[in-house]
Amino acid sequence: MRIVLVGAVESTHTAFHALLSARVPPVALVTLPREALDRHSDAVDLADLADRAGVPLVFSTDVNTPQTLARLRALAPDLIFVIGWSQICRAEFRSLARYGCIGFHPSALPRLRGRAVIPWTILTRQDTSGSTFFFLNEGVDSGDIIAQSLFSLDEQETARTLYDKHLASIATLLPEIVSQFEQQNPRRVPQDESSASYCARRGPEDGLIDWRAGADDILRLIRAVGDPYPGAFTRHGASRIRIDEARPYDGGMRFIGLPGQIQAYSPEGPVVLCGDDRCIQVSKWQSEGLKRPPRHAVFGRDC
Numbered sequence: 001m002r003i004v005l006v007g008a009v010e011s012t013h014t015a016f017h018a019l020l021s022a023r024v025p026p027v028a029l030v031t032l033p034r035e036a037l038d039r040h041s042d043a044v045d046l047a048d049l050a051d052r053a054g055v056p057l058v059f060s061t062d063v064n065t066p067q068t069l070a071r072l073r074a075l076a077p078d079l080i081f082v083i084g085w086s087q088i089c090r091a092e093f094r095s096l097a098r099y100g101c102i103g104f105h106p107s108a109l110p111r112l113r114g115r116a117v118i119p120w121t122i123l124t125r126q127d128t129s130g131s132t133f134f135f136l137n138e139g140v141d142s143g144d145i146i147a148q149s150l151f152s153l154d155e156q157e158t159a160r161t162l163y164d165k166h167l168a169s170i171a172t173l174l175p176e177i178v179s180q181f182e183q184q185n186p187r188r189v190p191q192d193e194s195s196a197s198y199c200a201r202r203g204p205e206d207g208l209i210d211w212r213a214g215a216d217d218i219l220r221l222i223r224a225v226g227d228p229y230p231g232a233f234t235r236h237g238a239s240r241i242r243i244d245e246a247r248p249y250d251g252g253m254r255f256i257g258l259p260g261q262i263q264a265y266s267p268e269g270p271v272v273l274c275g276d277d278r279c280i281q282v283s284k285w286q287s288e289g290l291k292r293p294p295r296h297a298v299f300g301r302d303c
Contacts, residue, residue, distance in 0.1 A: 008040060022175035028055065063082075083104040102146060127152060147177050160226065239287055265295060
């Protein structure tokens with residue numbers, strides 16, 4: 001089985017190892033050059049890994065260019081896996097593999113197609129999710145499903161814990177998919193378009209905390225956009241302060257103040273009032289400035 005793997009993020013790394021473990025190493029790895037890795041917050045430099053495994057590298061920032069297409073056509077792949085590559089694969093690319101191109105999506109398709117799926121999964125309070133492998137077609141995450149695993153979400157799910165669940169699914173499902181093709185009996189289940197939904201793109205600025213929101217919503221945002229993504233943040237004067245971990249404040253004191261105002265400092269970090277008059281206890285944070293904001297400073301207000 002001649003397999004080409006395309007991708008440049010943590011999920012690609014997991015897929016690469018899954019193929020090696022299944023004893024079907026890819027005949028090539030298409031990945032981003034080092035200078036382009038910053039286009040993904042969860043990017044992984046896979047060049048050294050491929051070199052150690054003796055897998056040829058094809059560097060590309062666009063799989064649809066004539067140069068990349070020519071390189072892949074010469075490899076005569078049976079199957080192409082696209083895992084961790086945020087780009088539409090056009091018809092000419094999809095025609096290169098004898099059995100077709102398989103993509104991966106971190107949701108239970110047809111629900112939550114599109115971008116920034118892991119943060120949206122948490123922000124929209126989903127109680128179940130799933131990992132889906134599907135045949136690429138001309139649409140967005142709309143091709144026939146070949147494999148899918150479903151799982152429940154914890155009430156305190158974070159971007160990191162949910163991401164890791166998807167990595168575990170990739171490691172399990174990928175060898176099973178290869179086996180389906182080796183037995184010449186791949187599964188194809190059309191998606192139910194009536195159940196489809198689409199997630200909007202998110203950028204780093206979407207992690208800005210609105211302290212007028214309630215404590216639960218702010219805590220959910222912090223969990224949803226943290227590692228491996230840019231993170232939730234607030235501002236104090238010219239400083240940008242990233243908040244990586246927080247929890248409901250349970251110190252037994254009731255504070256009166258403004259939304260976003262630091263009411264106290266504990267050994268962990270600031271206690272901040274939210275829009276519903278509840279506080280959150282920030283336990284892990286990073287400030288661009290060397291000085292921490294003073295007690296009673298208001299996040300988001302110019303100083």
